[in-house]
Amino acid sequence: MSVASVFPQLEQLLPRVSKPIQYVGGELGAVVKDWDATTVRWALMYPDAYEVGLPNQGVQILYEVLNEQEDVLAERTYAVWPDLEALMKENGVPQFTVDAHRPVKAFDVLGLSFATELGYTNMLSALDLAQIPLTSADRDETHPIVLAGGHASFNPEPIADFIDAAVLGDGEEAVLEITGIIREWKAEGCPGGRDELLLRLARTESIYVPRFYDVDYLADGRIQRVVPNRPDVPFRVAKRTTMDLDAWPYPKKPLVPLAETVHERYAVEIFRGCTRGCRFCQAGMITRPVRERSITTVGQMIKEGLEYSGFSEVGLLSLSSADHSEIGDMCSGLAEQYEGTNVSLSLPSTRVDAFNIDLAQELSKNGRRTGLTFAPEGGSERIRKVINKMVTEDDLLRTVVTAYSNGWRQVKLYFMCGLPTETDEDVLQIGRMAHEVIKAGRIAAGTKDIRCTVSIGGFVPKPHTPFQWAAMERPEVIDARLQLLKQEINSDRSLGRAIGYRYHDGEPSLIEGLLSRGDRRVGAVIRRVWEKGGRFDGWSEHFSYARWVEACAETLPQFGVDLDWFTTREREQAEVLPWDHLDSGLDKDWLWQDWQDSLTEYEQPDCRWTPCFDCGVCPSMDTEIQIGPTGKKLLPLTPVNSLRVPV
């Protein structure tokens, strides 16, 4: 049965909303297939505004991998802004895909990629607009399987009632396996209905189906145990790891939007995973081991990606790009290849050392100079040991001096506030460090005309990290510290004038903390917030702390817990954590030891350059570190001398 486009109805509403182009589709790289010629159909959602969601690498990769299958159709859908949401409800227009404007409800799977937990309320809006029941228990065979992925799915318990399944880890192979299971189940005539399909997914042991697990609680509110309620589902669900990134060179055909989006560039992931061991960093913990893409694959992807897309900017992405074993040759080779082409190359530069500046120098040969950002993360030597960010104050000063003496006039420094064991003193050190940076920089640059920007993010303890047991600091304490730091920076007028100061209030971080480490009981909070109008919680102009606090007060007392219980309470070693049955490969004993090491300020070096420290990932997931160097170099490109005219 074919599915009609909702565009004729939507079109009537578009003149009445802001930036209508974001709902129209028509991107280069977008794929529209014949509905009836396909058997398995995915709607992929990034649950935020189009301008944020479109550039998302994860969605673009899966979109391409799925559409390469002949009998599979994948389309995309994004969160609609409240102006269009109201009009859609008023006019009965359902949540739609931007590719062919098909109703999301008609698809087999609605796959949501959660980079952050703050997208949960947008998921509920989309389900509601799509006319899909909000809770898994109320859905039947006519509804898509609601599937969560992305980093937040390593603890999907707060949304366990709303989703049907979750995938942990890399998606490339997972989406194909899920497609295969659905294809087979449909070919057999959908035996056993939705329950049977979910069971088949759960039996893979790497797809989590919350309904097949029961959670029991102790009288004091803690979890007693999480156990399967069916004999044939596993006790623990393992994450996915895609090995050999050279075999998965996506995106090949990046989506090029007509609307303005947050990133307008060809982004290539130069490696996945990180073993630097920063204890606050969930991404570094859950994406192990390090798997590099080789210099030649990166070069080829950039060449084809630029030709295809017409982008003039390239980003070399990863969790710590300067750590790629071939980064030097890669940067100099690319700089040479694109010299004189007005293509600009950038490297997210967070590593605090002079090597990073060499690379940035190399990449800026072409003209445009990208900004330099360093992330010491902690202000004092002590707190940097706690978080295992192995950078001394001397390292930092030497690095910024090199930057200023090489012609940079502005550097950005990134820190966190609210870290475990943090005192006012640790945060005030940030101000003193910034003063030293300006003093040393003025001497190095030979001018007073230099600047540095201090940017402070709020720390949120995340599941599957050594800080998963840590207490969060109260927002008022964070806000007071940030004010003290402001005074400290401005205590010297001459230096303070050269320092920009940016920070976030403590309140949104506390809510992110609730959603990150929450259990199934937090689902009631999310639903209540959404019912009260909560949308786009990642946007400060839409986020309402009061609404979250109220919703907690209305829903959590029935369970004998509250907002503080989930956020500012430190957990003990024996406590069952809501995500213990979800296996990131990290050994819980190792995580606990790393948490204890953090409290004694013991530093843990990177296993790429020192012996294995037994975090557990490689043996339990049957994976290994994949790094170069391959010894290969990038060859010069042949210049294009004529118009590219299609034949």
Next chain:
Amino acid sequence: MAPPKNQPVGGQAPIVQRIRVRYAKRGPLRFTSHRDFARAFERALRRAAVPIAFSQGFSPHPKISYASAAPTGVGSEAEYLEIGLQAEIDPAQLVIALDAALSPGLDILDAVIAGPGSLADRIDASQWLIELPGIDPADAAAAVTAFLALDEVLVERMTKQGRRSFDARQAVTHIAVTDQSAVPSEADGAPCAIIDLVVRQVTPAVRPDDVLSGLRVAAGLEPPVPPRVTRLAQGTLTAQGDIVDPLDADREPALPG
């Protein structure tokens, strides 16, 4: 010789050819704003490997200039721009290469090598087609008659300077309900009035939605659903009321002197 202060070494290649292009914004892609189109067009130049010239300086920009762009949400069969090139190319090949490099709906229609004079000097009026689903052609015709009977029709619009009131009547040189209007719209078979409109370029600009406001002010005409507007032509308005394509002048053989 040292490069001037604050200028990068090297510099950009000079312009050796200018080409003027006519393009269309059609269907759903009529919702692209001018900025959206400009970004897409710059990418299309790179995809098609057009030897575009760049401005000098630390952040070089491709040499593209646009004639007055249709408002966001309004379709167009007659948008114009001019590009500066660092190598000579065949305009016919350029049409094919650029059209293939743009999303369907942003369509390149025509290109000519620029002759003397500027594109802007050859554009002083636009012809618009306004479809009004749900409006009876007779009602629309009555509103048009009422509008034409007035010397001045003051309408209001939000501009960058805030709310402004201006005359929407004087700039209109032609307005009529067309005889295609009887054809029911494809959506639901309801009546659909179609208005043919020619407006001179004035300051502040009078746009089709201002004329629709004028019809409301003059005769209380209220479209039940958003009207659909398309620019059919822009160029020089002749004494006979025709609009001359601004590229025509470049097609004629250049006169000596």
